[in-house]
Amino acid sequence: ASMDSGGNMQSNEERNAEKQMDNYLKTIGFHRKKIAKDGSCLFRAVAEQVLHCQSLHTEVRAKCVEFLKQNRDSYEAFIEGNFEEYLSKLQDPQQWVGEVEINALAVMYKRDFLIFQEPGKPAVNITDNNFKDKVRLCFLNGNHYDSVYPITHMKSAALCQSILYELLYEGVFRVDRGSLGPCQRTSRASDLLSDDCMAVCGSSDESDQETHEPLWWEKTPRCRVENGTGSVSSRPGSYRGRGRGRSLPERVRRSLNPTLLRNVDYDIWHKTKRAQQKMDYSIAAGMQFSVGDRCQVRLDNGRTYKATIKDVPPDNSLVAVQVEDLGKKEMVPLWSIRPLNDENSWTTVTNRDKRLSNGHGEWEGRGRGRGRVSQATAVGSSGRMLKQHSWPPQATVE
Known part of the structure; x- marks a missing residue:
């Protein structure tokens, strides 16, 4: 596995699938425009193609929930489990969606959905309502939608x-x-x-300010x-x-x-994601370090020093460390501190079952999957892990 251009963990198989799809789309005059890899990728793509503003994806999601509620008789049979609970979960901006929502969006906006799923094969008209206008999507690796536009566009x-x-x-x-x-x-x-x-x-500086x-x-x-x-x-x-x-x-x-x-939207999402990861790291690091622990600290001058933890505030704010080589105390943010590690002093930090790659800011679990650790998970709460509907919608992504 390796990092993609956005700093996300990506297997060789996933990367090859994207490359093959991009090459195929180019031969037929289309281009895949990347959409943020979160639970709102479908709504982001629809908001951009229909409303010409990707930031309206929360509005599109809310209207989809309301549409399903008003047309319960038409859609309830395709929903697994309790219908009200399903709609309640669907309101969560990080909740992944599938074919039910696509069919609802098609009727809402009077646009058929053409979805490219395999390189070398034409798009599938998944809704087939004979609408004149279309929404073109690319569905890759069983868990993500990107937008597809004509190269001229x-x-x-x-x-x-x-x-x-x-x-x-x-x-x-x-x-x-x-x-x-x-x-x-x-x-x-x-x-x-x-x-x-x-x-x-x-970024203009390492802390991404x-x-x-x-x-x-x-x-x-x-x-x-x-x-x-x-x-x-x-x-x-x-x-x-x-x-x-x-x-x-x-x-x-x-x-x-x-x-x-x-x-721009993909860039903004990536910056926001890194800010959240920094917060997640601070919470995890705050749980890991205690007074008296030896550590490494990177100061504003860009140099790394050995230090001792003197105070860890409960609100994950600035930590007091005693820097040995400088002979003085410094107040530093949690993300400037790493455990002592002779093998790889500033590239990885170990925290129980998770580790953080500082080069790109991606959380990695020891098991399978690509999702980063949420703040709730990092502090050990009972927050649920959301799974996206695969194709067909009954399948799930592990």
Whole structure:
């Protein structure tokens, strides 16, 4: 197994299935646009294709629940178990869905659902209501829906996106056109249509505090700054500025590129997922560490030191550690602390039956499955683990 471009654990079989599907779709003039890998992937895709706004997926889900409730006689026979309990669970944004919901959405929005399931085979009209408009999806690896668009749509969307960002950065942020020009070029045969198959955009700092990320960076490789002691030190520099000589962050450069569609919703989901994983880790680490424990700590200067835990607050806030080499106490967040591990000092952290890969922030269980540990699971509550309906809907994903 390995990581995909979004930092998710992915087996070789899954990766090959996606590659084969993408190659097939390209030959017939279509492109698979990645959707967030959570319980709302179907509703996200429908919200984007029907309402032209993926963030309305919660509204689509709520309307689907209400539609099923009002048309109970038509759908109850296809539901396993108690109908009211099923609808109650369906309101959960992380609850996976299947063919029942697809049929309901088709009638709600008067669109048939064409679903690509196997490379080399045409899409299956799963609803077949003879509606003129369609929703095109790709169902891969038995547990996830992505959107499918004509390649012409992807190219047009990329151009429109670049125009919007150009207006934003030049007209609102007052960035000099000289800084925008390098991002805008003519298309090439080898160009990617979307950035969701590229590596995710890096953060401005390791803690992913992207609310502080500058709009653009100073191009000069190093700058001289006061270090607070009256002396001057040299370090890589960056600060807000306008005009020539600045480099825009990677996210902005992708958005300004008229030949590449930046998958904004997928990017935002990935950032949110990492924030949740950081919270999950803090809870798990807080359970693991106690006063007097030896550990490693990474400080703001990027260096790692051996330290001793002096205080672990009950609210998982800053932890007090005594840094031996510096001879002083530091207050640090839980995600800056790791157990002492001679084999792999900063790459993995062990916590009972789970481990966290710090390179990508993905929880991995010892058993099968790809789902990350939820906050409730990390603290040992009785929260249920949600399973998505496979194809057909009676099957489940283990």
